[in-house]
Amino acid sequence: MNDKSQGEANHGEGWATAKTLAEALPYIQRYDRATVVIKYGGHAMGEEEVAKLFAADAVLLKMLGVHPVIVHGGGPQISAMLERAGVKSTFIDGLRVTDEATMEVAEMVLSGAINKEIANWITLAGKEADVRGVGLSGKDARLITVEKVTRTKKDPDSEIEKLVDLGFVGDPKRVDPKLIEALIYADEDYIPVIAPIGVAEDGQTYNINADTVAGALAGALNAKRMLLLTDVAGVLDAKGELIRQMSVAEARAAIRDGVATGGMIPKLETAIAAVEAGVGAVVILDGRRPHALLVELFTEHGAGTLVCE
Numbered sequence: 001m002n003d004k005s006q007g008e009a010n011h012g013e014g015w016a017t018a019k020t021l022a023e024a025l026p027y028i029q030r031y032d033r034a035t036v037v038i039k040y041g042g043h044a045m046g047e048e049e050v051a052k053l054f055a056a057d058a059v060l061l062k063m064l065g066v067h068p069v070i071v072h073g074g075g076p077q078i079s080a081m082l083e084r085a086g087v088k089s090t091f092i093d094g095l096r097v098t099d100e101a102t103m104e105v106a107e108m109v110l111s112g113a114i115n116k117e118i119a120n121w122i123t124l125a126g127k128e129a130d131v132r133g134v135g136l137s138g139k140d141a142r143l144i145t146v147e148k149v150t151r152t153k154k155d156p157d158s159e160i161e162k163l164v165d166l167g168f169v170g171d172p173k174r175v176d177p178k179l180i181e182a183l184i185y186a187d188e189d190y191i192p193v194i195a196p197i198g199v200a201e202d203g204q205t206y207n208i209n210a211d212t213v214a215g216a217l218a219g220a221l222n223a224k225r226m227l228l229l230t231d232v233a234g235v236l237d238a239k240g241e242l243i244r245q246m247s248v249a250e251a252r253a254a255i256r257d258g259v260a261t262g263g264m265i266p267k268l269e270t271a272i273a274a275v276e277a278g279v280g281a282v283v284i285l286d287g288r289r290p291h292a293l294l295v296e297l298f299t300e301h302g303a304g305t306l307v308c309e
Helices: 003-030 048-063 075-085 100-125 178-184 210-220 248-256 264-276 292-298
Strands: 035-040 067-072 090-092 095-097 131-137 144-148 151-154 161-164 169-175 189-195 197-199 205-208 225-230 245-247 281-286 305-308
Touching: 003 292, 035 048, 035 210, 048 067, 048 100, 048 131, 048 189, 048 292, 067 100, 067 178, 067 210, 075 100, 095 169, 100 131, 100 189, 100 197, 100 205, 144 205, 144 210, 169 210, 178 189, 205 210, 210 225, 210 264, 225 264, 225 292, 245 248, 248 264, 248 305, 264 281, 264 305, 281 292
Parallel strands: 035 067, 035 225, 067 189, 131 189, 144 197, 169 205, 225 281, 245 305
Antiparallel strands: 090 095, 144 169, 151 161, 197 205, 281 305
């Protein structure tokens, strides 16, 4: 290709970019000054290049007038660190039993390594415009007060429901969003990054499911959208096709009828609870795909499954 042809090709790409930006205007206006809670998790979190792209997209949201609030998980990273530390994990119905040694490692990994790394990627991506990531956990400023999770399991022999002790695993009892609101509405451009660790009334630290934290926080912040970034395209129907949109009633039916299985069930339950708490809508989408956030918020196509009233 000669210089003239190359120049024309680049020129064409410029027009295509401008057209994309122009088409995004209605969506940019829709989310202007709106709060969007993003649950960032799954295996995409462990890939540095994907994490950097995610951080840059979060900065772009802030520059476009959106208030992103990020809640992250870290299950695979906790498992890896527990293995290295020689701490054996026990699971009951897919939930990790969190004893004192496990809790110590979980807090170190979540509030320490992962939380600060994501906050740092955001600060680096936003350096030119001075957008900064702020790493927090639910223990900061009484952000999340928890109560111990109680679960029951049916005894296969007697068919009697028995109480299961999961250790230091909690559910949000109360969310105080004042600190987050102070950050997102500050004159400076801050993006809060929150680790799913909370504290009980007696001061004991608890691990919390990150999806549950995102839902509780989205409700407390009256978020316009909550995005659950995961390892799958969204909710699939019986034929394996992506369901683009579901009402709360349809989401409940998908759980009841066995259309939603495995890890998708708690995600749909979180989505239902968030919508009922006043969140505009919840989207379950594949966080491994670059720019999934932007496709969902700023194009007519969207990405994943939207759950609304």
